[in-house]
Amino acid sequence: MYVVYMDVLFCINFIMDTIIFWIVSMLINQPVKVKRMIVGGLLAAVLYCMLIVVPFLQYVPYSIYSFFIPVFPILYIFRPIHIRQLLKYYSLSMLVAALLGGTTFSLWYMLGYDSRAISELNIFMLIGIGVIMGFTFYTSFYYIRRRFILPTFEYQLQFIQKDKKVMLRALLDTGNCLYTPITHQPVIVVEYDMVKGLFTEEEQKFFERFSDHLVELEQLDDDIIKHLIPFNSIGCESGMILGVEIDEMILEKMSTQRHFNKCIIGIAQMPLFNDHSYKALLHPEYIIGEVG
Missing domain, CATH: 1.10.274 (Enzyme I; Chain A, domain 2)
Structure with missing residues (x-):
């Protein structure tokens, strides 16, 4: 037995x-x-x-x-x-x-x-086989998602602020439900390192200094329009993200190009993806045409 x-x-x-x-x-x-x-x-x-x-x-x-x-x-x-x-x-x-x-x-x-x-x-061999198969499933699903699924939701974004421009790759996030509290404008979440070149040195220092004390950003010069946006997400039940108004955004998908004025970007201090493949999460309203 x-x-x-x-x-x-x-x-x-x-x-x-x-x-x-x-x-x-x-x-x-x-x-x-x-x-x-x-x-x-x-x-x-x-x-x-x-x-x-x-x-x-x-x-x-x-x-x-x-x-x-x-x-x-x-x-x-x-x-x-x-x-x-x-x-x-x-x-x-x-x-x-x-x-x-x-x-x-x-x-x-x-x-x-x-x-x-x-x-x-042999219990340990059985566990080993299970771990190997689990890793194989994971990497296979990951490859399929990265190779065939995600490119469908991939867009190129260009942000223009005065005479400065930055380009980055964004992923359409159907779960992005961020809006500015009063004006109800959709928010595009962007990694700070990718867009900090759009701001002056004074603005950059202020963003970096008060990244953990967003309420104090109200002291920033009113030349830049800013919002404090509440959010809920996986791993963080509640928080605040800084929203900044950008003069113009150009959205590109293959040969299609659309222009948007006065867009709100939410500045994320941490990378949005572990593999750094995408630098922004695009709000779905920019795709379904509700933003003009």
């Missing part, structure tokens, strides 16, 4: 569940903090092991209990705001789990291990 100890069972579930949630976060293009991902994997592993440790749970039909195991980690990791989002994240998690589990065991058998000889099961 082959015995699987509780710590081994917990370790297997923790690693595989974390990989599954990691792949799902990439599929839905929702960055999640590593700490939150790890805690979610631990929660899923604990819930699975409780089925064996807690006596009264053994009387609950396994199909029902296993159905609810992913729900609580998903609620913690992705924070869905309505039931449709929860169902989407749940379905993706189940699909990824099926693909990852199926390919892991298929590769296990292809390596020559007899499925009937369970006593030969």
